Amino acid sequence: MGKKKKIIIDTFNPYENRFPNRKLVTRDTLLLIKYLRSEGYNVIIEPDNGLPLQYLYKKGIAEFFADPINITLINIPITILTNIISNQIQKLFDQKETIIKENINIKIDNSTITYNYLGEHQEKSNDKLVAQKRKELKDGFDKCFEIKSPYEDLPTPVFLEHKPKIVGWCWLWSDDEGLKSRMVITDKIIKRRISQNRLNGLSVTGIATKTQCSICKSDFVVCNHIPGKKYKGKKCSNTIIETDYVETSIVKEPINSQCLINYK
Incomplete structure (x- = not known):
């Protein structure tokens, strides 16, 4: 039997203070999930807490993958993911939109090395930078909504x-x-x-x-x-x-x- 292949994508709710108990991904991440599923890949959305998956949309903003996302590939070549992001999803959006490379944090199996959507090695500190960006965003909105x-x-x-x-x-x-x-x-x-x-x-x-x-x-x-x-x-x-x-x-x-x- 071949090794089990799966793709793990985590969720992030920057508005937890105002909208608690929501399992959220961005519109861009949802499209990536749908593309991967349509190609037959087993996509796991974490945490597996029984909450329904919902998505965030922003009307009138042109940044592509503006919010950081963590993706883990288990027994799947990174080229599968990079090709889908570069060749498929980008076509759905206006050509003026750009992807912030550092915001897509890709890990392969249990490796500590991370990659961006182009398959390039990222700095070792990028994991911490993504976590820091998320914390600053969430803490900032928490204070604002209070x-x-x-x-x-x-x-x-x-x-x-x-x-x-x-x-x-x-x-x-x-x-x-x-x-x-x-x-x-x-x-x-x-x-x-x-x-x-x-x-x-x-x-x-x-x-x-x-x-x-x-x-x-x-x-x-x-x-x-x-x-x-x-x-x-x-x-x-x-x-x-x-x-x-x-x-x-x-x-x-x-x-x-x-x-x-x-x-x-």
């Missing part, structure tokens, strides 16, 4: 570029036209940058809690269909049915040209 809004009608914090720095407060709601927001910017420097058109867009982070695949009509997180790929002539798409809105951020360049700040 702060109570000074505005009774604007309960949701507004962050800068999806980083744990509160620059204002807002109220989020959705109607037939989509998601809308009313906000107050409290940071004087950010106000000035907005007035100078150096920051002119909005981006929303959400947790997709209920989704549906257009091909099989089942949970998009669970099935192996790839968005944008055609199956018997029908292109696969994902519908987010239920979501938990996490935060709104001021960003420099929103992907959606309609997600602009109407500054008054």
Whole structure:
């Protein structure tokens, strides 16, 4: 019998303080998982705690694998993973998007050596850097979400570029036209940058809690269909049915040209 092959991918919830007991991966990581499963690989999502897998999405941010991810390959060549990331997933996104090499931390079996998505050796300290990035992100958001809004009608914090720095407060709601927001910017420097058109867009982070695949009509997180790929002539798409809105951020360049700040 051949050695058992598997790929282990861990989850990370930077918003544990506000959304506890969530098993979360980013949209990019979910697409990687789906590609690997569709190719027949046994993908294990850790921790195996019985919680359903949900994914984080960010509307209006162009960074690809912006959050660090740890991947362990058991009896699988690293080229399998690097080819999928480089040749398959990258095609799904705008060519302007880039991958932060250090954020994809790949281990092979029980080796202490780590690699990036290009198969290049990473610094020995990269394991610690990934752990440090995650801790700083989580601790930062924990502190931010403990702060109570000074505005009774604007309960949701507004962050800068999806980083744990509160620059204002807002109220989020959705109607037939989509998601809308009313906000107050409290940071004087950010106000000035907005007035100078150096920051002119909005981006929303959400947790997709209920989704549906257009091909099989089942949970998009669970099935192996790839968005944008055609199956018997029908292109696969994902519908987010239920979501938990996490935060709104001021960003420099929103992907959606309609997600602009109407500054008054």
